[in-house]
Amino acid sequence: MSSGAELTSQEYIVHHLANLKVGEGFMAVHLDSLGWSIFLGLVFLLIFRSVAKKATTGVPGKLQCAVEMVVGFVDESVKSTFHGKNPLIAPLSLTIFVWVLLMNAMDWVPVDLLPHLIHWTTGMELGDIYMKPVPTADPNITFGLALGVFILIIYYSIKVKGVGGFIKELTTQPFGHWSLYPVNFLLETVTMLARPLSLALRLFGNLYAGELIFLLIATIGLFQLPIHFLWAAFHLLVIPLQAFIFMMLTIVYLSLAHEDH
Amino acid sequence: MDINMTLIGQLIAFVVFVIFCMKYVWPPIIGAIEERQATIADGLAASDRAAKDLELAQEKATAQLKEAKLEAASIVDAAKKHEAKIVEEAAGKAQAEKERILAAGHAEIETERNRAKEELRAHVAVLAVAGAEKILERSIDAAAHSDILDKLVAEL
Numbered sequence: 225m226s227s228g229a230e231l232t233s234q235e236y237i238v239h240h241l242a243n244l245k246v247g248e249g250f251m252a253v254h255l256d257s258l259g260w261s262i263f264l265g266l267v268f269l270l271i272f273r274s275v276a277k278k279a280t281t282g283v284p285g286k287l288q289c290a291v292e293m294v295v296g297f298v299d300e301s302v303k304s305t306f307h308g309k310n311p312l313i314a315p316l317s318l319t320i321f322v323w324v325l326l327m328n329a330m331d332w333v334p335v336d337l338l339p340h341l342i343h344w345t346t347g348m349e350l351g352d353i354y355m356k357p358v359p360t361a362d363p364n365i366t367f368g369l370a371l372g373v374f375i376l377i378i379y380y381s382i383k384v385k386g387v388g389g390f391i392k393e394l395t396t397q398p399f400g401h402w403s404l405y406p407v408n409f410l411l412e413t414v415t416m417l418a419r420p421l422s423l424a425l426r427l428f429g430n431l432y433a434g435e436l437i438f439l440l441i442a443t444i445g446l447f448q449l450p451i452h453f454l455w456a457a458f459h460l461l462v463i464p465l466q467a468f469i470f471m472m473l474t475i476v477y478l479s480l481a482h483e484d485h
Numbered sequence: 486m487d488i489n490m491t492l493i494g495q496l497i498a499f500v501v502f503v504i505f506c507m508k509y510v511w512p513p514i515i516g517a518i519e520e521r522q523a524t525i526a527d528g529l530a531a532s533d534r535a536a537k538d539l540e541l542a543q544e545k546a547t548a549q550l551k552e553a554k555l556e557a558a559s560i561v562d563a564a565k566k567h568e569a570k571i572v573e574e575a576a577g578k579a580q581a582e583k584e585r586i587l588a589a590g591h592a593e594i595e596t597e598r599n600r601a602k603e604e605l606r607a608h609v610a611v612l613a614v615a616g617a618e619k620i621l622e623r624s625i626d627a628a629a630h631s632d633i634l635d636k637l638v639a640e641l
Contacts (some may be wrong), residue, residue: 252490281517
């Protein structure tokens, strides 16, 4: 599905990895990533809210069964890892899991489908169309999620342990001696910062790589179809696994934030 | 990497979605699930209880049946005994009646015989007197000879 004879493979890939961007520098916004992200989040909330509104304690309908399966799965994951009492953790995990799953699932949309649809409906030149529909292959999106989790980690660390307790945790371990407190602080700060970084980069890396391979496959001509199928089938594992990992690590980090040493 | 306002937008969307989920999505669904779980648990417990109750009732019914059979057997026994007693009594009564009737019969026969004897004696006396008169060709003063006649009658 090469988008045009006038493009080389490299140009084709670079074009497909570029976002639909409005604005300059830091004030720029990726309309495609953010738009799809918000759209998929709304899809998730609308479906789940429609079930929640008419949730029956009797015999559930098929949609309610499906939603309850997801909710039950998330609830079990939370209960097995997070032992405190916090009404935020479970809904937060559910939102992360389903939202990230839906955003990852955009990876299955053929890489040229949306640009061509836009081309056919609006008549825009394919070379002018920028549409990168996988939000989680955009570091802004994954870092946005990870930053939200990071803020919660800091918030609950301070709320549970107090400012003093939080600083103490950052400075008095792993080495007990006072002369090593600066070293401790350095180590703990790196550990603390590594959490959101690893969360964001893991998700971004997996989906970006997946998208890149799809684009590479798209450049090889006639034999791309079976290979596309194989790569898409492989993503049956990657897409839910990455969503699950993001959710589980969020629960683990928040559980650590609640623990008093 | 091109980090820009998209990140902030995503962060805001994240916060809004999580708050919405926490307020309007999670509580009703998990509430429904937990309530249904409680209902199912109650139902299972109730069915367990019912099964136990049924077992108890069956045991009780069996015991009552056994008791009833025993009682019926004892009633039949008593009835048989009573019957035998009645038959025995009836036989005894019949025997006594038979003896009474026999005795009465004997007594009647005896009185009848005595009466016939007396009658015969009276007739014999009259015949004897008439015979004697015929022999003596005279009348006998009955009063004067009554002692002889009485002796005669007594000898008969």
